[in-house]
Amino acid sequence: MRGKLLGFSIFGESHGKAVGVLIEGLPPGIEVSVEELKRELERRKGIERFSTKRRETDEPKILSGVFRGRTTGTPVVVIVENRDVDSSYYEEIRNTPRPGHADYPAGIKYFGYNDYRGGGHFSGRLTVGVVIAGYFAKKLLEREGIKVRAYLKRIGRVEAHVSPEELLSSKNPYCPDERAFDAMVEEMERARKAGDSVGGIVEAVAFNVPPGLGGPWEEDIEADIASALFRIPAVKGVEFGLGFGLAELRGSQANDSFVLKDGKVVTETNNHGGVLGGITTGMPLVVRAAFKPTPSIYLPQRTVDLGRMEEVTLRLRGRFDSCIVPKALPVVESAVAFVIADHLLRRRAWEGMAR
Amino acid sequence: MRGKLLGFSIFGESHGKAVGVLIEGLPPGIEVSVEELKRELERRKGIERFSTKRRETDEPKILSGVFRGRTTGTPVVVIVENRDVDSSYYEEIRNTPRPGHADYPAGIKYFGYNDYRGGGHFSGRLTVGVVIAGYFAKKLLEREGIKVRAYLKRIGRVEAHVSPEELLSSKNPYCPDERAFDAMVEEMERARKAGDSVGGIVEAVAFNVPPGLGGPWEEDIEADIASALFRIPAVKGVEFGLGFGLAELRGSQANDSFVLKDGKVVTETNNHGGVLGGITTGMPLVVRAAFKPTPSIYLPQRTVDLGRMEEVTLRLRGRFDSCIVPKALPVVESAVAFVIADHLLRRRAWEGMAR
Amino acid sequence: MRGKLLGFSIFGESHGKAVGVLIEGLPPGIEVSVEELKRELERRKGIERFSTKRRETDEPKILSGVFRGRTTGTPVVVIVENRDVDSSYYEEIRNTPRPGHADYPAGIKYFGYNDYRGGGHFSGRLTVGVVIAGYFAKKLLEREGIKVRAYLKRIGRVEAHVSPEELLSSKNPYCPDERAFDAMVEEMERARKAGDSVGGIVEAVAFNVPPGLGGPWEEDIEADIASALFRIPAVKGVEFGLGFGLAELRGSQANDSFVLKDGKVVTETNNHGGVLGGITTGMPLVVRAAFKPTPSIYLPQRTVDLGRMEEVTLRLRGRFDSCIVPKALPVVESAVAFVIADHLLRRRAWEGMAR
């Protein structure tokens, strides 16, 4: 993700030495703690039963850019070393691209030179770097009173109904709608038992975002958030406010009326998810990302053996997530927080000149 | 839109001297014609009955970067001059931000210095620049056999069902599903008569895109396309392939099997819309953008008078689109084509080094 | 020039419809005047006797981004239309690249598709766009009390000796050292009479630049200024403070001692030109750009006829500058001012977060 003033670069391969992130543009003086960061990384492990068993402890190692517990203003690099892994299985399936995975197009893009072991640079493990970048962005936003929270909006056919207020006060780390959450767990369990996987939707809400962040065209904050979210593996859709639902409405239903509340201008509804014309309105910023079901499943699948150029049946062995969506919560929060932090910095630049 | 090798910058205000676009990075030698470009701009006028009556002829003027009918390789600037317009009404409503419009957050972002007349830089008229940039990108793609086509997937509650083949051969410039199109026209007519507006969905398909364009993280072609689409005014959602529908599926339903067809590797279905892991697969690239109903309507709306800080009822006068979605077809095509052209150029760079 | 928050793109061809510039990132509310801008463009005409006779009036036309005499915060486009010109001579010499000009490598880069008439996009006329961008940047800096001034440091073998104070108070628009200036005029006159041209050095000083702008590596303000200056046609060298002279010194001679003056930390000397480690120190920023003699001369030269692939003698006809360095003064000021403005904005972003 490269904003104008903040950017991060993800690096590493699943079975390489380490995965990590380089973050540029963070202002000096942000207090950070490795313990807090580890907790964020723990959240990325998801719900044990529906996640892969490779539950290595992710030990973040800050290589640069932090001094005496605060950012210095120079590039921050944090890595998590990979533990020794057995890559032999990936040699076996190297010629038979897994349906739904990047194996096939990646082989073409990289002319066959990519590290295919464990998905290489395409592995979900790389989201470690996003969560680290997001941690720093969240700490910056925290000082300004801005909070970003994500929850499971949908797993398969189960949808949760949650108000922004419920999200802020919820104790459940996955979904404030407890009844929906129970049904989601069942949905994931059914997929797991079937040797299958299931998709879902994550909704993130950013609270207390000041109005005036973003702009039209190149400055559009929705475009920047969408761009960051689509870079997360498995995301196939992004929408703001009522999103695709707005396509079915009349203007009279969709428009959010401006009203006064405690002397401040707010909108009565928030169908636009806190963004108009690419600029934040001061209302909660609401965005959703659709995750496809993780493509690694136990059920037999059809593919092509690229060596012999013939159709074959692929039966994957190993440990797979039955649902990656719970793991994605801190990743989505991170992407959203990072973009907002970049736009907040840009806003400060103009505020500092407007005299 | 700023890709790595291709970029364009939109400029102008609705009631200013001109609107236009600067395009950087176009390779030399692309044949272009002002007549063709005018035809593309005509498409942006939409269906007469549901569009604003200000039907000025858009006369594109190429200021630079084209010599003897071909691109030179230097920056291309094309402008369309604005005809004299009456801006007095915008003075009248200046203090009462229109619900659903950018008026309110724009005033904050620009500290009140923005040109508010006719929506200024936020006006839909600015999409002229996108269509111009897209025209050049399409001409480049054409030489490689790549075509991008968009149609009305949905207007309000009416959805069309169209296969990629039907799209390619369709004579109807708006929607190949004639029955759905008739119903869409009725839907727009109902909104118009009610003094209201209605939203919709545009689907774009890119044909003959080679596999290997894009990549993970910073290289992700879905992220770049989504980023370009969200910069189009009124877009509130973007999805690829089955998109949000994938969230409801099992992996066994979602995964596209690889099969052989005429000796080539293809997928049997195309649920992923031609992109896996951010990289094109060689299948048709399928993307949808959700447009909210245009916020300018004749029905009375509630807003706040920012001068007197009191709630008031706003009754807009003037000429409004009852549906902007038909106008958006060439705009969506343009955004998609431009991003593909950038990725194609990047691909050529690597191909040129891979020896 | 693309900074992080400010950028401009030059467009146009010497014999095309117009030349101009698109400027992005300018904050709203900067007061500008077309009259002032014209005066800046007049400065770019240089000293009449040593300049080309094509002395068309440059009428800047602001197409966007300015409303009621102030920037709006949206992209600014300003063009200057080209008057009708006779391009026939350029057909004649098309196959015989002019020594010292870009003709030969440009033909290769653009595969022959470039507009070669009058130098096309390589023409010095394109610096009109730089001066326009610089005008806006200077107006922004003016509000912060920052001034950028350039003068002729050298013409051929004549060097001027000027202190920063003399520069600020000078009435001579070209060089505060009147005696040196007289000798420079003679030097240019000698070149003119010989049918030849002569090079020179421009020194620019930025006064009242606050300390703390820039940074190491990607943030380096010297690198950004040098990058902007080298993009000006004919620049072949850039140095800060004593520049190349520092290479001959000992550390004890070069180091600028820190001392107190009126309770403020300053350096006693300014050998480093106001920049240490890529960051401004608060001392005047001093930079020099070396301009090669303009390559178009009346004396016969050797070149190759690319059509017949044989060596030929080229005798150029037309009107040439005998020295372009006086014309370059506002161009150099503009490039320096623009980069400082970008870094100032970036500084404001951090200041706005540092609480």
Added chain:
Amino acid sequence: MRGKLLGFSIFGESHGKAVGVLIEGLPPGIEVSVEELKRELERRKGIERFSTKRRETDEPKILSGVFRGRTTGTPVVVIVENRDVDSSYYEEIRNTPRPGHADYPAGIKYFGYNDYRGGGHFSGRLTVGVVIAGYFAKKLLEREGIKVRAYLKRIGRVEAHVSPEELLSSKNPYCPDERAFDAMVEEMERARKAGDSVGGIVEAVAFNVPPGLGGPWEEDIEADIASALFRIPAVKGVEFGLGFGLAELRGSQANDSFVLKDGKVVTETNNHGGVLGGITTGMPLVVRAAFKPTPSIYLPQRTVDLGRMEEVTLRLRGRFDSCIVPKALPVVESAVAFVIADHLLRRRAWEGMAR
């Protein structure tokens, strides 16, 4: 350094955990070897007698982007861990900024949060990352037959005279002009004995660069090389070909005549250093960078105690380079090679489209 297709980011602090670099955009399949890379890093140690005694072995650790001895096409990260160092002295001098160093402006830029130990992110040690990035770029260029070589052009008052051919065949790793080199060693020895330091100039030549790389304005290869070189600590001047010397010449002296040689178009002289109008001509690309004397010296210096705000005399203790210029040779080569590699990739993109 951020080119359009290739970029690298330097990270780390002198007394932090590690220094290193992240490189983006490298095409897949480039053969690399850790042993070769170590040899490059050894070159960065300079001449033992004139360098700091902290001669730790730099063990590069490739964390990502290389698989089975070849680049994969994904981001490459290489780190060199710092050995334990004693930072206590830096506490002592924390309030007394060293003249010529970044201490003072860095304290302002980072609001006091920067890691000041050992120069932190400003330390010459960070050039490790540049050399690593340059190694990868050189391996890419090697496949195309392009070589970049740097040598000591000047140390203090001693200048070497070297033709491109001598440079290519030289056995002396510092300077092909053996007599000049002996005098340079004496010059450095004199500075060392005086407790002082001395500056110098590095000249780099790129051989076999194809014509057509670069362009005017944003594409200018001189501007991009200068930008990369000025980011190297201690560089205060950059020039191409005759550089500042061109300012003293007439056009008839400066212009390089085009002639035929073995049926190819070349220039008879190379006063422009292989670049015209920002585009390579096919002649050797010649660039020079001026290095100031390293500011850490044993002689007493004046500075200000920022705590007590009074002028004091600073007597530095520790181990200092008496001349850093020999160390800079691989750093300069790296910066030049990296920029050329970026432009070569961009050229391949256009070549791949020009049909």
